[in-house]
Amino acid sequence: MPFVNWLKRHLVVIAGLVTLGYLLLPNIVVTVFSFNKPKGRFNYAWQQFSLDAWKDPCGVADMCGSLSLSLQIAFWATLGATALGTMIAFALVRYRFRARGAVNSMIFLPMAMPEVVMAASLLTLFLNMGAQLGFWTILIAHIMFCLSFVVVAVKARVMSMDPRLEQAAQDLYAGPAQTFLRVTLPIAAPGIAAGALLSFALSFDDFIITNFNAGSTVTFPMFVWGSAQRGTPVQINVIGTAMFLVAVLFVLASMLITHRRTKQKA
Amino acid sequence: MAAATGAPPLTPGTEEPKPPRRRGRLTPYWLLLPGLLWLVVFFALPMIYQASTSVQTGSLEDGYKVTWHFVTYWDALAEYWPQFLRSVLYAAAATVLCLLLGYPLAYLIAFRAGRWRNLIMILVIAPFFTSFLIRTLAWKTILADSGPVVGALNTLHVLDVTSWLGWTAGDRVLATPLAVVCGLTYNFLPFMILPLYTSLERIDGRLHEAAGDLYAKPSTTFRKVTFPLSMPGVVSGTLLTFIPAAGDYVNSELLGSTDTRMIGNVIQTQFLRILDYPTAAALSFILMATILFMVTFYIRRSGTEDLV
Amino acid sequence: MTTSNDGGGDVRLTGISKTYGSFTAVHPLDLTVPQGSFFALLGASGCGKTTTLRMIAGLEEPSGGSVHLGDQEVTHLPPYKRPVNTVFQSYALFPHLDIFENVAFGLRRRGIKSVKKQVESMLELVQLGEQARKKPHQLSGGQQQRVAVARALINHPKVLLLDEPLGALDLKLRRQMQLELKRIQTEVGITFVHVTHDQEEAMTMADTVAVMNAGRVEQLGSPSDLYENPTTTFVANFLGTSNLIEAEVDTRSGEDIVLRAGGGKLVLPGSRCSAPTTAGGKVLVGVRPEKISLAHADEAGAVPEGRNRITGRIADSSFIGVSTQYVIDSPVCPEFEVYAQNIDRDARLVPGAEVVLHWNPAHTFGLDAAQAIDAGTGADEAAA
Numbered sequence: 001m002p003f004v005n006w007l008k009r010h011l012v013v014i015a016g017l018v019t020l021g022y023l024l025l026p027n028i029v030v031t032v033f034s035f036n037k038p039k040g041r042f043n044y045a046w047q048q049f050s051l052d053a054w055k056d057p058c059g060v061a062d063m064c065g066s067l068s069l070s071l072q073i074a075f076w077a078t079l080g081a082t083a084l085g086t087m088i089a090f091a092l093v094r095y096r097f098r099a100r101g102a103v104n105s106m107i108f109l110p111m112a113m114p115e116v117v118m119a120a121s122l123l124t125l126f127l128n129m130g131a132q133l134g135f136w137t138i139l140i141a142h143i144m145f146c147l148s149f150v151v152v153a154v155k156a157r158v159m160s161m162d163p164r165l166e167q168a169a170q171d172l173y174a175g176p177a178q179t180f181l182r183v184t185l186p187i188a189a190p191g192i193a194a195g196a197l198l199s200f201a202l203s204f205d206d207f208i209i210t211n212f213n214a215g216s217t218v219t220f221p222m223f224v225w226g227s228a229q230r231g232t233p234v235q236i237n238v239i240g241t242a243m244f245l246v247a248v249l250f251v252l253a254s255m256l257i258t259h260r261r262t263k264q265k266a
Numbered sequence: 267m268a269a270a271t272g273a274p275p276l277t278p279g280t281e282e283p284k285p286p287r288r289r290g291r292l293t294p295y296w297l298l299l300p301g302l303l304w305l306v307v308f309f310a311l312p313m314i315y316q317a318s319t320s321v322q323t324g325s326l327e328d329g330y331k332v333t334w335h336f337v338t339y340w341d342a343l344a345e346y347w348p349q350f351l352r353s354v355l356y357a358a359a360a361t362v363l364c365l366l367l368g369y370p371l372a373y374l375i376a377f378r379a380g381r382w383r384n385l386i387m388i389l390v391i392a393p394f395f396t397s398f399l400i401r402t403l404a405w406k407t408i409l410a411d412s413g414p415v416v417g418a419l420n421t422l423h424v425l426d427v428t429s430w431l432g433w434t435a436g437d438r439v440l441a442t443p444l445a446v447v448c449g450l451t452y453n454f455l456p457f458m459i460l461p462l463y464t465s466l467e468r469i470d471g472r473l474h475e476a477a478g479d480l481y482a483k484p485s486t487t488f489r490k491v492t493f494p495l496s497m498p499g500v501v502s503g504t505l506l507t508f509i510p511a512a513g514d515y516v517n518s519e520l521l522g523s524t525d526t527r528m529i530g531n532v533i534q535t536q537f538l539r540i541l542d543y544p545t546a547a548a549l550s551f552i553l554m555a556t557i558l559f560m561v562t563f564y565i566r567r568s569g570t571e572d573l574v
Numbered sequence: 575m576t577t578s579n580d581g582g583g584d585v586r587l588t589g590i591s592k593t594y595g596s597f598t599a600v601h602p603l604d605l606t607v608p609q610g611s612f613f614a615l616l617g618a619s620g621c622g623k624t625t626t627l628r629m630i631a632g633l634e635e636p637s638g639g640s641v642h643l644g645d646q647e648v649t650h651l652p653p654y655k656r657p658v659n660t661v662f663q664s665y666a667l668f669p670h671l672d673i674f675e676n677v678a679f680g681l682r683r684r685g686i687k688s689v690k691k692q693v694e695s696m697l698e699l700v701q702l703g704e705q706a707r708k709k710p711h712q713l714s715g716g717q718q719q720r721v722a723v724a725r726a727l728i729n730h731p732k733v734l735l736l737d738e739p740l741g742a743l744d745l746k747l748r749r750q751m752q753l754e755l756k757r758i759q760t761e762v763g764i765t766f767v768h769v770t771h772d773q774e775e776a777m778t779m780a781d782t783v784a785v786m787n788a789g790r791v792e793q794l795g796s797p798s799d800l801y802e803n804p805t806t807t808f809v810a811n812f813l814g815t816s817n818l819i820e821a822e823v824d825t826r827s828g829e830d831i832v833l834r835a836g837g838g839k840l841v842l843p844g845s846r847c848s849a850p851t852t853a854g855g856k857v858l859v860g861v862r863p864e865k866i867s868l869a870h871a872d873e874a875g876a877v878p879e880g881r882n883r884i885t886g887r888i889a890d891s892s893f894i895g896v897s898t899q900y901v902i903d904s905p906v907c908p909e910f911e912v913y914a915q916n917i918d919r920d921a922r923l924v925p926g927a928e929v930v931l932h933w934n935p936a937h938t939f940g941l942d943a944a945q946a947i948d949a950g951t952g953a954d955e956a957a958a
Contacts (some may be wrong), residue, residue, distance in 0.1 A: 016374030026404035084301035095294035114513025120550040121312035144308040224399040240400040247395030472666035478653040480680035
């Protein structure tokens, strides 16, 4: 039974590809339906091909405004979380101090907490303090939940770094500041970059925590959420497709660059 | 992108060795201060506020006072236990499905993909970049009543079985538990795949050869060597899937119906629409306690501490 | 401990080969390893020795040819169905299992229930009885190595394959383990096939050595045979050091061949020449550095008749304890190496001194001049 044998040998591959299909199917649907011309308010059933939405991506009231707000929040949240998180990561890996365990749990807990719990409790705080919900409360919340992920990413990188490299730098007449700038930071950079990218994606795509703490401010995910109730414009799919393409191109480009570099070195 | 960070160490048992003592005794504290302060003020403090809110009584107009009114917890549980149960069940089902679906793909990337490895990796991560709400809405199209998926399931009489089990209703998939679990599985699948991949990829390929050399069939090799060595990935993957799934309300709201409401939906409604803060805080507190308890128990049980 | 004796434990490779795309790792190869022998595959990295071993183990599917163990053909059997076990390079011990379970792994897979006695006696054999409940990472390199051997041997394989088993150990420990492995092999009597790039290790341990180069077996024989009578320049240079001189065939006198090199005459026993010898043809003449005696040019008259002799000037000398190594600049060979035992040191033998080199013609060997003269020295690899 050659077919059965073939199937047996490639079972993992087949199952894996099925999963991959499951993961990608919604993206395919999103892309296809960005060329749809729906009847009525909802873009859930295929009607006919149209480029209308691609020609006028900002044709929906408030959508592009919410998009730009989300990008701004993601930018500042990334900046804040990366700075604070990198400092914590360095402190954890490079120094010995009291209460390490407590600090570690403080980093770990936000990742092990359902978003809705963090969202609700943060809202309680803001309400109690009488804070005005909006841009700043969203930003505060985003920095808070991105922080832990940056710490984890940077810590992993700094931990795998050979401490003798820093000793070698000091042996070669580099002072503490120079050692940090010339040796430690460049080596930790990929970890910091990974943490920053992750923060950006998490912040940009966050809905649950934002929804609780945004007041009347509308970010892009909140706009999508609202439109699921009121009617989904095709432009949402256009934005989704464009984001997907930009991301894939970005990753491909960065891989190409590293590939070239390693080739040059070889 | 998340791949670069690998699996967040959701298993506190595996601690790194302590770094050497250094000069500059205050430096670590200065480095820690801003970030920790942020977490204390905007993560820990809110938890305390929430705990206090949950035992307050009063009304929006007259304000709330702490009256140690623990009855709120009892009332909340009595009223919303079905949603609690549903959350745990749906999240557990989605976690199991994620493990079953994610393991083959993680295995494929780690051991069988060859030069396709990077491409598949990109395809796993890339969907992250399209807003998850948009992708979740796409399931409305995929599972539409007149769509090909429902049509096929109907022809194969699968829906008869799932209806009988109570997973679907009649000829529909949308607005049923199956659709919600399907959406949850989809949303958190990458959080299962990435840690699984990270721990599979660390396994020395020669261990597979050694097992084969010592009379283990491929299936035995998997059972006795590969799977045990991938346990850290399984543990963090299941945690990273179960925790957010249990608190999720997006999938239930978009793909489900009033019969599939989870605890996240209730907390959201109580907080943002009904404005019954004590009940919402109590529910949120119960959810947090439940999950922390389960996570601790799970990590203890799975005994990843003494895994290499 | 006994080996299963059905059809013997010979390993027979017939025309076995392995190609990866356009790259040929192993050219069609015939090889028989007799039962109970300690056989070494020796060569530089990338010569195909490990691929050959892995084809015996079943970890690599041959592109052509067949593998027999005794009378049983195993060419297409998966590794878990072959009565063969491997000691992997850097051991591949299961990190999640303790030492006892690592050693018991193979027995359990074959459905043997009571493994305790066997595992314990095997751990005794490799002197690790105390460590049974430790995890691999808690052991030293040498101990891990012994666990790897025990884990393979406990299955009484027909053949034990060792892939650079001592590569990760430091020099002293390596020496010790060489003797240890040799002892175990004598004790259990199983066929050992040992892959290594270390010529000294191969010569110390193995009864038979096959020298591999670029996917082919260059020469096969006992260590002393390979050393004294190499048949290719690769073997001559890879195993120890050889001085190779390009010479022209002059005449034959009885068993001996008389050659001309740089105006002088050299005698080579016909039985020690692997090259065709027609008058006027070229031959590479080789001699090992330790076979040569060194005399100051003033004493040239005292050199006995009937010895091969060459003149030159000492270019360099280094004292290394048991011997002194000289590099001689000679018209027939630019870097002639001579190792002289430190018995009676002649104070005149310093760099710059004119000397006469002489040796017993019986120690001369002849090689085909069509080969690269520096194959196997390392110089050819650097150029490639």
